[in-house]
Amino acid sequence: MLLAYTSWYLGVWPGPVGEDGYALLANIDQGVPRFAGKEPAWILYALATYGTTGWMEMLVIPMILVQIAIFARILSWIYAQGYRKTALSFLLLIACTPHVLNFATGFYPDSVFSLAFVGILFEVWLGLKVRKISPGSALAIALLLPVAAFFKANGILIFVPVLYLACRLRGLWRWFLVLACIFWVLAVQLGGKLNDLGKGHGALKPLILFETVNFMQSRPMGLWENRHMVTDETKQVVYRYISQQSLDDLFDRDYWDTLWHQNHDRVKFRQMTREDRQVLRHEFFTYNLWRNLPVFFSSRVNIFLASALAQGGMVGPSNAKHYVEKINSASRYNFFELEAWPIWIDDVFQRSYNWRFLWWTPFFGVFLIFLCSWLAVRQKNWDDGLVAWAMLLQLGGIFMFSIAAEYRYMLxxxxxxxxxxxxxYLQKCQDGSSNKN
Structure with missing residues (x-):
């Protein structure tokens, strides 16, 4: 696995940057990292790696090593339990697939966040099975907590299974896990305040803004029933920052970027006051959402499916060459001056992309989330249930709060x-034992 990731990284060096990655690095260069608009923990990590060295590689390489370690831990355990074909299948179809390699070596937190979240849940699940935890597992949970909990807004859910495990344990390791949770909460909060990083945009604010604009789209039919789709108070707030013409012209069903990251000459939502945001939130939950339920759910389904089918924007392996020269970094694209290898990497990725509906599909995971949740309830196995429900909540959160059709959210x-x-597998064994009894 280390060979596969190293080989891939040599072909994409210093890694796919993308618009979000460029915004992060450029704002760090300019001394205003908070304007990157990302979660404080992710910005703190970027400041500690790229910010202190000026080398883009220093941000990416530690994340690659962490992801390799998580994959190796889970796959080696599966292999040791006798499920060798499963371990090999996961190695080839998950850990070393071109799109996973591409995300794992890029300047987005989604891959390492997703894998850290699954990795912690895996350690929690093992601990709950035997009612004890090894020092290695406890240390892994503690080290992965800031990544799984704070690199993305939805990571905060990880504290529930970790603290549940702590409650089910006895002795020293119970308090070790509790102290690890407290330490990282305080560390991230303090680091964010000391560096004036703000709070990120969270999940609710962009959803309300995106869907409110969606509700306000002009209706060519002009039906009487389509009047008053939003309250007058909502219109007053929105029209302070964008005209109806721009609202119609710039709204994209798949992305909120046109309303937030782009078109700043026509859209002033970034300048919205706290009072106006509170008005939008109040009107959204008291009238606008309920008046527009068909529109809201069609939007949720559209973005979820567009993300799952990878029909949104994609940062390719050679993406860094478009950004490295714009960044005040000591790094350069294709540092080792390889000729054929980057071209081959691009070709492999493109072939995988052409079959993304099959090889990238998250729907097997969706099926397993519902299956394991249902089996846990049927068997009254609340330990399994807690772990499966954590994934179910994440799935629901992705469906309800996504405001861009990005496949990386589905990782x-x-x-x-x-x-x-x-x-x-173990639930099936338990079912078999119950049937025999």
């Missing part, structure tokens, strides 16, 4: 079989 679901297939 958590794509990685979920690493945890849920072993759980399903």
């Amino acid at each position: 958590l679901i794509f990685y979920s079989p690493l945890l849920l297939v072993p759980m399903w």
Whole structure:
């Protein structure tokens, strides 16, 4: 696995950057990292790696090593349990697939966050099975907590299974896990305040903004029933920052970027006051959402399916060559001056992309989430249930709160079989034992 990741990284050096990665690095260069608009923990990591060295590679390489370690831990356990074909299948169809390699070596937190979340749930699940935890597992949970909990807004859910495990344990390791949770919460909060990183945009604010604009789209039919789709208070707030013409012209069903990251000459939502945001939130939950339920759910389904089928934007392996020269970094594209290798990497990725509906599909993970959740309830196995429900909540969160049709949001679901297939195997064994009895 180390060979596969090293070989891939040599062909994409210093790694796919993308618009979000460029915004992060450029704002660090300019001394205003908070304007990257990302979660404080992710910015703190970037400041500690790229910010202190000026080398883009220093941000990516530690994440690659962490992901290799998580994959190796889970796959070696599956192999040791006698499920050798499963371990080999996961190695080839999950850990070393071109799109996973591409995300794992890029400047987005989604891959390492998703894998850390699954990795912690895996350790929690093992600990709950035997009512004890090894020092290695406890240390792994503690080290992965800031990544799984704080690199993305939805990671905060990880504290529930970790603290549940702590409650089920006895002795020293119970308090070790509790102290690890407290330490990282305080460390991230303090680091964010000391560096003035803000709070990120979270999940609710962009959803309300995106869907409110969606509700306000002009209706060519002009039906009487389509009047008053939003309240007058909503219109007053929105029209302070964008005209109806721009609202119609710039709205994209798949992305909120046109309303937030782009078109700043026509859209002023970034300048919205706290009072106006509160008005939008109040009107959204008291009238606008309920008046537009068909529109809202069609939007949720559209973005979820567009993400799952990878029909949104994609950062390719050679993406870094478009950004390295724009960044004040000592790094350069294709540092080792390889000729054929980057071309071959691009070709492999493109071939995989052409079959993404099959090889990238997260729907096997979706199926397993529902299956394992249902089996846990049927068997009254609340330990398995807690772990499976954590993934179910994440799936629901992705469906309800996504505001861009990005496949990277689905990586958590794509990685979920690493945890849920072993759980399903043991649930089947438990079912078999129950039937015999």
